[in-house]
Amino acid sequence: MKEHWERTQPPFTLTLAQIDELVRPAFPDSWVRSAQLIGDGLSNTNYFIQLNDLPAPYLLRLYRGGKDIAEKEHALAHLLGKRIPIPSIYFTDWSCTQIDQPWAIVEWKDGSLLRDIRKSKDPEVITAAAASVGKTLAHIHSYRFQVAGFFGKDLQIKEPIAMDPHFFLAFVEDSLFAKQTAILLGEPLAHALWTFCQHYAPLLGQHQDSPVLVHSDFNGLNILLEENQTCSVSAVLDWEFAFAGSRLIDIGNLLRYEEHDSLFATYFIHSYLQARGTLPEDWQLRSRLEDVIALCDLLNHSTMKMPNRVNDLKRLINRTVQSYPVR
Numbered sequence: 001m002k003e004h005w006e007r008t009q010p011p012f013t014l015t016l017a018q019i020d021e022l023v024r025p026a027f028p029d030s031w032v033r034s035a036q037l038i039g040d041g042l043s044n045t046n047y048f049i050q051l052n053d054l055p056a057p058y059l060l061r062l063y064r065g066g067k068d069i070a071e072k073e074h075a076l077a078h079l080l081g082k083r084i085p086i087p088s089i090y091f092t093d094w095s096c097t098q099i100d101q102p103w104a105i106v107e108w109k110d111g112s113l114l115r116d117i118r119k120s121k122d123p124e125v126i127t128a129a130a131a132s133v134g135k136t137l138a139h140i141h142s143y144r145f146q147v148a149g150f151f152g153k154d155l156q157i158k159e160p161i162a163m164d165p166h167f168f169l170a171f172v173e174d175s176l177f178a179k180q181t182a183i184l185l186g187e188p189l190a191h192a193l194w195t196f197c198q199h200y201a202p203l204l205g206q207h208q209d210s211p212v213l214v215h216s217d218f219n220g221l222n223i224l225l226e227e228n229q230t231c232s233v234s235a236v237l238d239w240e241f242a243f244a245g246s247r248l249i250d251i252g253n254l255l256r257y258e259e260h261d262s263l264f265a266t267y268f269i270h271s272y273l274q275a276r277g278t279l280p281e282d283w284q285l286r287s288r289l290e291d292v293i294a295l296c297d298l299l300n301h302s303t304m305k306m307p308n309r310v311n312d313l314k315r316l317i318n319r320t321v322q323s324y325p326v327r
Contacts, residue, residue, distance in 0.1 A: 001220050022098055030052055034049070058090070125231055144212050147211060149243065185314055189321070215242055215253075216294075222236060
């Protein structure tokens with residue numbers, strides 16, 4: 001699961017003195033005694049910081065995507081905080097006066113990454129984690145919108161998108177033939193992917209559900225769980241890519257590395273449905289179709305200098321194409 005993936009950009013590095021100076025407006029009577037760069041994220045920069053006179057640690061989050069991303073995460077933390085386990089945001093600075101990136105002081109959440117828990121060989125741990133994740137995602141998807149699209153200020157839809165076969169094929173075609181995805185995939189796999197997409201794209205126009213809140217990066221690197229008897233979700237992290245769209249996007253992302261009938265997938269889906277999540281009968285194929293967009297977009301932002309990332313994405317795309325052969 002994104003093991004050893006290369007970042008598209010290096011993390012934004014700061015010295016301890018710079019971090020102390022940066023966060024002083026948030027803690028005028030304290031000073032930062034330690035700061036540790038956290039390496040699991042592939043986009044933004046996060047520091048685990050501890051202050052001299054406060055027992056609780058905090059997260060210093062530097063946003064690569066700019067003010068709009070920072071505002072969106074702040075609005076989502078406010079909207080979801082009472083129902084979804086999401087870190088609170090205590091302080092924000094979007095002025096870019098001290099550094100050229102907006103930043104925030106975020107609540108530190110304890111827990112183990114779902115990525116690591118899924119490596120457990122204990123079936124009770126896996127099923128408990130799957131059940132909690134399924135329930136949590138169903139609650140996230142209970143937030144509905146009139147139209148699909150990208151969020152503007154206060155989570156209003158500023159850029160509507162049509163989640164239909166035409167949009168899907170246009171995005172894949174642009175990725176393959178205008179950008180570099182075809183080059184990175186190689187001609188045989190690129191041709192197989194295009195054939196697959198053309199054949200199955202009409203499914204995306206059938207029985208469309210109303211748009212829901214989509215995390216859009218819902219996977220084992222962004223889900224923390226408490227390692228107790230219930231193995232419950234303690235936090236869903238990194239909402240920078242969230243938008244209003246198809247619930248199958250999150251399903252496809254989470255189960256990207258799973259076999260269809262794996263223990264985790266089985267209990268996750270059962271819990272999701274039990275918590276009033278809804279899925280079409282052909283959800284497995286359609287979630288794979290939705291995930292093709294994410295995989296192509298990741299390749300669009302990759303280069304030959306990222307072999308771990310590119311090879312993993314090629315393997316995932318080949319697996320999808322081989323799982324649903326076009327006859």
